[in-house]
Amino acid sequence: MxxxxxxxxxxxxxxxxxxxxxxxxxxxxxxxxxxxxxxxxxxxxxxxxxxxxxxxxxxxxxxxxxxxxxxxxxxxxxxxxxxxxxxxxxxxxxxxxxxxxxxxxxxxxxxxxxxxxxxxxxxxxxxxxxxxxxxxDDVARYSYPQWWVNKLRHQYPQEWKAMLLAGNQHPPMTLRVNRRHLSVEAYSQQLADAGIAASELGGSAVTLTQPIPVERIPGFLEGDVSVQDAGAQWAAPLLDLAPGMRVLDACCAPGGKTGHILELADVDLVAMDSDAGRLRRTEENLQRLKLKAQLVTGDAADASGWWDGRPFDRILADVPCTASGIVRRHVDIKWLRREADVASFVRQQALILPQLWQCLAKGGKLLYATCSVFHEENQQQIDRFLQQHADAKQLPLSQDASPHARHGQFYPCAAHDGFFYALLQKN
The missing domain is CATH 1.10.940.10 (NusB-like)
Known part of the structure; x- marks a missing residue:
């Protein structure tokens, strides 16, 4: 000890x-x-x-x-x-x-x-x-920096306390069933047969009652399942994929959403990230799932360095952010982030969005995604983009994915972390 x-x-x-x-x-x-x-x-x-x-x-x-x-x-x-x-x-x-x-x-x-x-x-x-x-003393009561508490109190007058408390809980271990291999029901039965208690959350998500090492998860090494938060599992379905589409997964590493896209549809997928080391993790994940994508090292804020000029039917823009919605998994974020970092990420996102937008085909859809709960990085960012791009419109999301989600903002709760999604279509 x-x-x-x-x-x-x-x-x-x-x-x-x-x-x-x-x-x-x-x-x-x-x-x-x-x-x-x-x-x-x-x-x-x-x-x-x-x-x-x-x-x-x-x-x-x-x-x-x-x-x-x-x-x-x-x-x-x-x-x-x-x-x-x-x-x-x-x-x-x-x-x-x-x-x-x-x-x-x-x-x-x-x-x-x-x-x-x-x-x-x-x-x-x-x-x-x-x-x-x-x-x-909010810092002592909630174990967050004061600026963080103040921001959530202002932006979420009703929910801020629950959001702070949720961020201090131990995160659940949620799996994504690869429905190319088997159904959610069949996999749940495998877990039951192995004596592992779990519950189905809808879609492809199954949450284990108690976390276990990945090597003990039935079918993990065979690519039957992946570890992925239930909130993150909504990205791929929201893209509205169809076979044969040309799809870009921008800022893809470590590849959780990349794998999910390929599990849902036979698409021509380009997975791009600026970090070659993290891109290798995407490749390893795809190898485990026995799936393939074109892996590209490139800067999402500068399409000229990697785009070949062929438009994409769908783009997932999983942009860099403060990660304020996933602090229960990454507890150091609370103490590493500074209030000025929010504006810095906002500027970076504002550079990425128009660069990716030019890569989108007419009539195509771009899903903007963050793992943040701060408005500046989320709907406020989208509102500014819509004001500057007359050929863009925001589409309603297909359904309310969670009782703890509203207008694309997933609040951190027992079932999932905090995420934001906005689906844009090019006129």
Missing amino acids: QIAQQLAAEAVHQVLTGRNLGVTLDAMFSRQRSLTPQQRGMTQDLSYGCLRQYGQLQALLNQLLQKPLQDERLRCLLLVAIYQLQQARAASHTIVDQAVQASAQFKKPWVKGLTNAVLRNFLRQQDVLVKNIDPT
């Missing part, structure tokens, strides 16, 4: 200094090759959990300190240990003792005593400390 505690504290510290959590953990695990699968799993669990509840944990720690800590790594170790004590998945004395031992790395005589005192005081006063959190 101690090594996982130390590594998680270091991972949290790295995120708070601006590094991506996934990249940080991958680098750690590549250096620490002697770690057992259990130690890796615990390190990941502690890192994600601490960052998910970071605002509240920081408010609790502040009450336990007489003055702010100067050593950020020690602060992160204490935050991880407090998170462990809250979860009560191990004996409290073991968690405290191992945190005290881990604090020896800081090589200061007073650190062990401080660590022991802070954590034992937390155990004695836990309920009182939680009650004493300032009810007006």
Whole structure:
């Protein structure tokens, strides 16, 4: 447990200094090759959990300190240990003792005593400390930056609290059944026969009651299913595909929606992304599914570098965004994003849309997609585009995909993450 505690504290510290959590953990695990699968799993669990509840944990720690800590790594170790004590998945004395031992790395005589005192005081006063959190402190209450809370409160006067709380939950593990191979009903029976509890969500989506490693998912290696959030599974059906169409999947990596497009229809698909490394993940996904597409490395904001001039009947524009709708899966986003980043993504999206639009055939359809919940990146972006392009019209979506979706905006909820879709047609 101690090594996982130390590594998680270091991972949290790295995120708070601006590094991506996934990249940080991958680098750690590549250096620490002697770690057992259990130690890796615990390190990941502690890192994600601490960052998910970071605002509240920081408010609790502040009450336990007489003055702010100067050593950020020690602060992160204490935050991880407090998170462990809250979860009560191990004996409290073991968690405290191992945190005290881990604090020896800081090589200061007073650190062990401080660590022991802070954590034992937390155990004695836990309920009182939680009650004493300032009810007006949104960062502590919701564990999001204040600007984020303010934005959602303004843009979603009725839903903002539920959206924040949903983003702090553990995400479900949802599968997309490859209906080229078998029906959803047949696959659900396979799961039942394997003793894996699951429920059907409509379309091709099946959610597991408890997440399991992908290697234990029946049919995964054979391409019968893929792991994909239920909200993300609406992109391909909304494209209104038909056999023989020429289709572009722009900003395609890592290829989840790419595979779904090909599962639904025999189309001539070009899958394009600016990151050659991530494009290889798309290729690997297609190989597992036994599907083929033309893979192109290119910048969606500059069609001259990759487009051959042949128009597309359908385009999926899965544009870069703040990813504010998927924070329960990527907990570091809350603390890595800055308010100014929203405007930066908006500018990037505004460059991409007209470039892709010129590649669309007359009468063709473009599906604009983000995994964001911020209006600036979503309907406001579309409204500006429509004002500037007289040959574009926004079509109503085929149906309300979820009770937690309205006008193309999927709110994060128990069933799915937050997404936005807008279907445009060229007159």
